[in-house]
Amino acid sequence: LPSGHILSHASADETAVPNDFDPNTPYDLTKVDLSDIESWSHQWVNNTNEEMYCSAHVLDANGNVFELGGHSGLKPTEGVDYIYGKDQAALFDFESKSWIQQPSMNQARWYPTAVTLGNGDVLAIGGTHGTDQENIFKPEVFDGSSWRILENVSYDNRLVNDNDFDHIYPFVHLVSDGRVFWAGWDNNMAYIDTAGDGAWGPNHVREGTTRPWGTPVMYRQDKLLLIGGMGIDEGVYNYWHSTDTAQVVDLTSDEPESRYTNPMWFPRTDTDSTILANGDIWVNGGSYIHTLNEENPTLIRMSELWNPDTEEWRLTAPATNPRGYHSSSLLLPSGQVWTGGGECGIGCDLGMTAQVFNPPYLFKQDGSGQLADRPTINSVEEQITYGQKFSANISADGDVSKLTFIRLGSTTHHINFEQRYLELDFTQTDNNLLITAPEHGNIAPPGFYMLFAFDSSGVPSIAQMVQILPAEDMTWEPVTTTDNSQPTERHESAYVEKDGKFYLMGGRGSRPIEMFDPISKTWLN
Numbered sequence: 001l002p003s004g005h006i007l008s009h010a011s012a013d014e015t016a017v018p019n020d021f022d023p024n025t026p027y028d029l030t031k032v033d034l035s036d037i038e039s040w041s042h043q044w045v046n047n048t049n050e051e052m053y054c055s056a057h058v059l060d061a062n063g064n065v066f067e068l069g070g071h072s073g074l075k076p077t078e079g080v081d082y083i084y085g086k087d088q089a090a091l092f093d094f095e096s097k098s099w100i101q102q103p104s105m106n107q108a109r110w111y112p113t114a115v116t117l118g119n120g121d122v123l124a125i126g127g128t129h130g131t132d133q134e135n136i137f138k139p140e141v142f143d144g145s146s147w148r149i150l151e152n153v154s155y156d157n158r159l160v161n162d163n164d165f166d167h168i169y170p171f172v173h174l175v176s177d178g179r180v181f182w183a184g185w186d187n188n189m190a191y192i193d194t195a196g197d198g199a200w201g202p203n204h205v206r207e208g209t210t211r212p213w214g215t216p217v218m219y220r221q222d223k224l225l226l227i228g229g230m231g232i233d234e235g236v237y238n239y240w241h242s243t244d245t246a247q248v249v250d251l252t253s254d255e256p257e258s259r260y261t262n263p264m265w266f267p268r269t270d271t272d273s274t275i276l277a278n279g280d281i282w283v284n285g286g287s288y289i290h291t292l293n294e295e296n297p298t299l300i301r302m303s304e305l306w307n308p309d310t311e312e313w314r315l316t317a318p319a320t321n322p323r324g325y326h327s328s329s330l331l332l333p334s335g336q337v338w339t340g341g342g343e344c345g346i347g348c349d350l351g352m353t354a355q356v357f358n359p360p361y362l363f364k365q366d367g368s369g370q371l372a373d374r375p376t377i378n379s380v381e382e383q384i385t386y387g388q389k390f391s392a393n394i395s396a397d398g399d400v401s402k403l404t405f406i407r408l409g410s411t412t413h414h415i416n417f418e419q420r421y422l423e424l425d426f427t428q429t430d431n432n433l434l435i436t437a438p439e440h441g442n443i444a445p446p447g448f449y450m451l452f453a454f455d456s457s458g459v460p461s462i463a464q465m466v467q468i469l470p471a472e473d474m475t476w477e478p479v480t481t482t483d484n485s486q487p488t489e490r491h492e493s494a495y496v497e498k499d500g501k502f503y504l505m506g507g508r509g510s511r512p513i514e515m516f517d518p519i520s521k522t523w524l525n
Contacts, residue, residue, distance in 0.1 A: 001057075001063060001092050001094045001446045002063035002094065002465050002467070003095070004036065004037050004038060004062075005034050005035060005037065005094065006034075006035045006037060006330065006338060007032065007033070007034055007045070007065055007092060007094075007446055008032070008033050008328070008340065008341070009031060009047075009052060009053055009078075010341070010351065011029050011030060011052075011053035011071065011163065011353065011360060012092045016187060019349075020312050021524070023200070025382070027048060027050065028049055028051065029046065029047070029048055029051060030049055030050065030051050030052045030053070030070075031044065031046055031052075031101075032044065032045045032046050032092075032186055034097065035354075037332055037333075037334075037338070040287055042136070043097075044096050045098070045099075045174065046099075047092075047093070048099075048481060049088075049090065049099065049100040049101055050070055050086060050090060050101075051070055051071050051072070052067055052069075052070040052071070052086075052088075052090070053070055053071035053356070054069075054070065054083075054110055054111050054413070055067050055068060055069040055070040055071075055112070055412075055414075055501045056068055056069055056109075056114035056124065056127075056169075056417060057081075057114060057410050057412070057417065058091070058114045058115070058116045058387070059116070059408055059410055059447050060116075060120065061120045061445075061446035061447050061467075061468075061469070062447075063408070063447065063448045063467070064091050064093050064094055065091065065092040065094070065124055065323050065343070066090075066091050066092050066102070066114075066142075066263050066412070067089065067090070067091075067092065068089040068090075068109070068112065068122070068142075069087075069088070069105070069108070069109035069111075069122050069124070069127055069378065069474065070085065070086035070110065071083065071084075071085070071086065071338070072084040072085055072086050072100065072108065078327065078499075079353065081134070083110045083111075083128060084110065084129055085108040085111075085112075085127055085128060085295070086108050086109070086110070087105045087107060087108040087109070087296060088101075088104055088105075089101075089104060089105060089142065090102055095525070096238070099118075101473065102142075103142070103145070103146055104147075105140055105142075105147050106140055106147055106149050107127075107129065107136055107140065108129040108135065109124060109126070109127030109128070109129060110127055110128050110130060110168075111126070111127050111168035111413070112124050112125065112131060112168075112170050112405050113125050113127075113169055113170050113171075113415065113417065114173050114417050115172050115174055115180055115417065116174065116417075116418065116445040117141070117174060117178075117180075117194060117441075117448070118174065118178050118440065118441030118442035118443075118504060119399075119441055119442070119445075119446075119470065120144070120445060120446045120447075120470050121141050121142060121143050121194075121238050122142045122180070122439045123139055123140075123141050123180060123194055124140050124142070124147075125139035125140075125170060125172050125182075126139075126167045126169065126170040126172070127167070127168060128167070128168055129325065133240050133302040136167070137154045137155050137167070137428075138150055138151065138153060138154050139192070139194070141194055145209065149197075150194060150197060151197040151198065151200030152197045152198045152200070153192055153197075153198035153238065154199060155167070155448060156180070160516070166515055167185075169413050169414070169415050170185065170226070171183040171184040171185070171211075171214075171216035171415070172192075173216070173218045173224060173225065174264075174442060175191075175222050175442070176221055176222055176250050176442050176443050177442065178194075178442045179191045179192060179193050179201065180192050180194060181224075181249075181256070181318065183206070183249055184206070184210065184211050184226060184241070184337055184524070185211055185212045185214070185229070185323070185367065186210050187205055187206040187207070187208065187209070187210050187360055188203060188204075188205060189203070189206055189249070189258075190203050190204060190343060190398070191203070193255055197478060198237070198468055201501045204256045204258075206247065206249065206258040207258060207259075207260075208245070208260065209243060209245065210418070211226055211227075211229030211230075211243075212229055212230045212269075213228075213229050213269045213270050213325075213414055214226055214227055214229025214230075214243075214269070214271075214292050214316055214414065215227045215228060215271050215272060215273045215414040215415060216273075216415060217273045217275060217281055217416065218419075218421075219281055219306075219308050219420065219421065220279070220308060220421065221252075221306075221422070221443060222250070222251040222252045223248065223250055223251065223252065224248070224251070225246060225247070225248055225249075225261070225281060225308075225377075226248075226249065226305070227229050227249045227264070227268070227271065227273055227281075228242055228243055228244065228245070228246070228264065228267065228268040228271050228286065229242060229243055229248045229269055229281075229297065230242055230243075230269045231243055237326065239289060240290065241267065241285070241288060242267040242268055242269035242287070242288050243267055243269075244263040244264045244265070244266060244267040244268070244283065245260060245263050245328070246261050246262070246264060246306070247259065247260050247261065247263075248261050248311075253338070261306075262311055262312060262313055264283065264304055264306075264313055265302070265315055266286075266288075266300050266302065266304070267288055268283065268285075268286035268288075268300060269283075269286055269288070269289070269290045269414075270285070270286045270287060270290055270325040270326075270327070270328040270413075270414055271283055271284065271285050271286030271300075271414060271429060272284055272286070272323065272327060272328060272339070272414060272416075273329075273416070274284055274330070274331055274337050274409070274416070274419070275406060275419045275420075275421045276305075276332065276359050276361070277331065277335045277359075277404055277406065277450075277452040277454075277455065277460040277463070278361055278402075278429075278460065279308060279358075279423070280306065280307055280450075281305070281306040281308065281353060282303060282305050282306075282316065282320060282337060282357070282359065283304050284303040284323060284329055284337075284339055285299075285300065285303075285305065285319070285322065285323030285324060285327050285329070285342065286299075286323070286414075287299045287300055287324050287337065288300070288320075290509065291343075292343060295367075296324060296343070296344060297349075299320065299322035299344055300321075301318040301319045301320075301321075301322050302315060302316075303315075303316045303317060303318065303319065303357065304316060305359075305393030314356075316359075316360065317354075317357065317358075318495075319357075321344075321350050321353055321355060322342070322344055322350070323339055323340075323341070323350075323452070324342045324343045324344055324413075325342065325343040326341055326342050326343050326351070327339065327340065327341045328340055328341055328342075328343030328412060329411065329412045330409045330411060331409060331450070332356070332404060333450050333462055333463040333465070334462055334463075335359065335362060335452065335460045335462070335463070336356045336357060336358055336362070337356065337357050337359065337403075337508070338354060338356055338357070339354065340353065340354030340355070343355075352464050360414060361458055361459060361460060362459070362460075364509055367453070370457045370458065372464065373459070374452045374459055374460065375395060375400065375455045375459065375461040376394065376395045376396075376453065376459070376461055376462075377392060377393075377394050377461050377463075377464045377525070378392075378394065378395060378431070378450065378455055379392065379393045379463070380392035380393075380451060380464050381466070381468060382465070383387065383466070383467045383469055384437045384439060384466060384467070384468055384469070385439075385468070385469050385471070386437060386439060386440050386441065386444075386468065386471055387436070387438075387439050387440075388437045389434050389435070389436055389437075390435050390436055390437060391432065391433065392432075392433045392435060392451075392453075393429055393432055393433070394417065394431055394453045394461070395433050396431075396453060396456075396461075397453075397459075398455060398456040399428055399456065400428055400433060400456040401439070401454045401455060401456050401458065402423060402453075402457065403423065403424040403426055403433075403435060403453055404422065404423055404424070404451075404452045404460075405421075405422040405423070405424050405438070405444070405449045405450070405451055405452075405466070406419065406420065406421055406422075406450045406452070406463075407419055407444070407445075407447065407448075407449050407450075408448050408449070408450065420444065420445075422437060422438060422443065422444060422449075423516055424438075424451075426438070437468065438459050438468065440471070441471055446470040446471070447467065447468060448465055448467050448468075449466050449467075449468065450463035450464070450465065450466075451463055451464050451465075451466050457478065461509045479518075480521070481522055482520060482521045482522060483522050485522050485523040485524075486523060487504050487523050488504075488507075488512060490504070490507025490508070490509075491507050492508060492509045493505065493506045493507040493511070494506045500518070500519075501515050501516065501518075502515065502516040502518070503515050504516065512525050513525075
């Protein structure tokens with residue numbers, strides 16, 4: 001959160017056990033922990049209205065947590081048990097540390113995906129709701145006051161197979177033209193226009209395997225990395241083995257392009273992927289088999305790192321505790337990564353533990369194992385607008401080599417709904433930098449970002465929080481002069497501003513230079 005806290009929860013029980021899977025039980029409590037990342041002290045900030053087990057969550061433009069969906073019991077049917085979802089939505093105000101109920105969705109959803117759109121609206125897509133699936137295949141958009149169903153975007157029999165799990169926590173990302181892109185689990189992919197009743201783009205088929213319980217990450221603007229997941233045997237999900245493969249999906253051209261990149265060192269399912277401060281992708285946890293509440297001897301402690309430039313994987317430090325299904329990882333302003341929670345089988349109590357990973361960029365390059373000296377962001381503008389030039393004062397060893405801008409994360413179940421990575425253009429004079437903000441919200445939705453400054457050795461500063469304010473709705477209004485003065489009619493002219501006044505000049509033939517004063521609303525020669 002912008003306040004320097006981590007908000008985390010499981011269910012109505014702090015040990016991650018949900019209510020008793022009885023649809024007749026009132027699902028009206030979630031035990032929520034608020035952790036201070038400096039002191040690692042904790043306090044309960046429970047939601048006493050809803051159980052949000054297996055929900056989706058994003059951060060709004062003010063840094064508050066917007067959470068949707070959740071758990072509403074298990075309905076036994078003949079041979080199959082279907083989880084029922086929630087239609088609830090709630091907002092956690094990080095300043096008052098309180099939960100505020102929001103308008104309910106049109107469709108109850110368990111295991112949905114949430115996407116922050118370029119204007120700050122929130123897309124809810126996917127999930128399941130027992131055997132009541134009438135509207136589950138239709139996404140919906142929340143505009144801050146009400147929900148709107150995308151009636152033209154049912155993905156039933158289009159993007160998913162017959163498997164009930166093909167549309168839970170789907171891989172959906174905002175792209176730079178304002179549409180969103182569905183990239184899995186299934187290998188059918190497509191763009192979705194979220195305006196009005198919605199619209200489909202052309203369907204595209206990704207080669208190779210589907211990726212149930214894999215992890216997606218938009219590692220660069222309009223470029224996705226799809227990592228790991230369960231195996232498929234003769235079209236059926238195999239919970240007993242996973243894949244080490246990874247694929248790149250490139251959305252920068254007219255047609256999506258997908259290809260395999262180098263495989264990981266370990267096959268993984270239920271793993272977490274985190275964009276580090278320098279843009280590398282760190283993968284930790286997971287296991288060879290997918291299992292819940294059972295002993296899992298295949299949990300993977302070793303982590304690994306993917307370099308987007310070389311597309312090579314390298315091994316990094318093993319974790320003290322394994323992180324499997326239901327685990328999470330988040331980039332911290334320190335440049336470290338927090339990892340926590342997860343399943344490890346009956347009798348294994350790791351769900352309330354956490355650990356912090358120190359990436360290689362925090363250490364000296366001489367092999368001594370000592371931490372490197374770091375640049376310091378002495379000051380920076382705390383609120384910016386799109387396309388703005390904003391200033392910062394940064395002390396570093398030599399010139400600043402790179403500025404990165406990373407959205408605060410929000411993660412669960414192998415998917416981080418929020419992390420986005422940008423490199424910002426800047427000019428530098430001594431310690432003073434003039435930085436160019438992202439151009440629009442489809443690249444960087446409104447909200448809070450971590451600004452990291454790197455020295456010439458590739459060592460990052462501790463991040464400073466910067467808020468991108470929502471874009472204002474711009475409309476044109478005619479201006480009437482106060483003295484009925486009018487400019488000279490002219491063709492192919494020029495119009496410039498200086499000192500708050502506007503000068504009209506040129507045009508075919510001989511035309512005078514005229515000035516418009518927006519204060520007095522008059523034209524002068």
